[in-house]
Amino acid sequence: MSAILVAHGSKHGSTAEIAEVIGERLRSQGHTVDVCPAGDVRDLAGYDAIVVGSGVYMFHWQKDAMNLLKRHEAALRSRPTWLFSSGPTGGSEKADAAVEEARRSPSAFPAPKEVAQRMERIGARGHATFPGAVGEGMGGIFERWVPKGDWRDFDAIRAWADVIAAELSRTPLRLEEPVAPAG
Numbered sequence: 001m002s003a004i005l006v007a008h009g010s011k012h013g014s015t016a017e018i019a020e021v022i023g024e025r026l027r028s029q030g031h032t033v034d035v036c037p038a039g040d041v042r043d044l045a046g047y048d049a050i051v052v053g054s055g056v057y058m059f060h061w062q063k064d065a066m067n068l069l070k071r072h073e074a075a076l077r078s079r080p081t082w083l084f085s086s087g088p089t090g091g092s093e094k095a096d097a098a099v100e101e102a103r104r105s106p107s108a109f110p111a112p113k114e115v116a117q118r119m120e121r122i123g124a125r126g127h128a129t130f131p132g133a134v135g136e137g138m139g140g141i142f143e144r145w146v147p148k149g150d151w152r153d154f155d156a157i158r159a160w161a162d163v164i165a166a167e168l169s170r171t172p173l174r175l176e177e178p179v180a181p182a183g
């Protein structure tokens, strides 16, 4: 069984809840899982596999989650890594259509551009987009205008965690890390 880190960039908590559900599901299948904010991550050495997710704001991931991908690129490249984005949210015709599209096919929904680029560098196994939530407490200058609601689908999120668990059960966990030549 694997030691897995699920790290999240969550401004208002709904992505952190998604990360907790993923962690819970992986634990239920026998894995040891830590779930924590991306900004708290110092070292990936103790983990066999990594999941990183973030809420999307104005087409961008939260800084801490993005920085994790940049700072730990080498460690992520040598471990099975999965990414997820939380957002879109609904409340208008166009936004509801985006939510529907993400629900229909979380893995086909385009990741934010900078995330797609990092994904390639890391060689991430996959990226999923899950509809998010906007709480009443969001009172920032832009946040006030965003329709409130919770569009998260925790069954779909658990199903994605199951895909991760299934892949981990059939693939080698770490690529060979380079060994310095003797002498």
Ligand SMILES: Cc1cc2nc3c(=O)[nH]c(=O)nc-3n(C[C@H](O)[C@H](O)[C@H](O)COP(=O)(O)O)c2cc1C
Pocket: 009, 010, 011, 012, 013, 014, 015, 016, 054, 055, 056, 057, 058, 059, 060, 086, 087, 088, 089, 131, 132, 133, 134, 138, 142, 143, 146
């Ligand atoms: C001001 C604002 C801007 C947002 N911008 C986007 C966006 O560009 N793309 C998207 O998919 N979702 C967007 N969302 C939806 C958030 O990603 C969603 O609410 C997410 O679940 C928030 O995660 P958090 O609670 O972990 O911070 C936005 C929400 C707010 C309030």
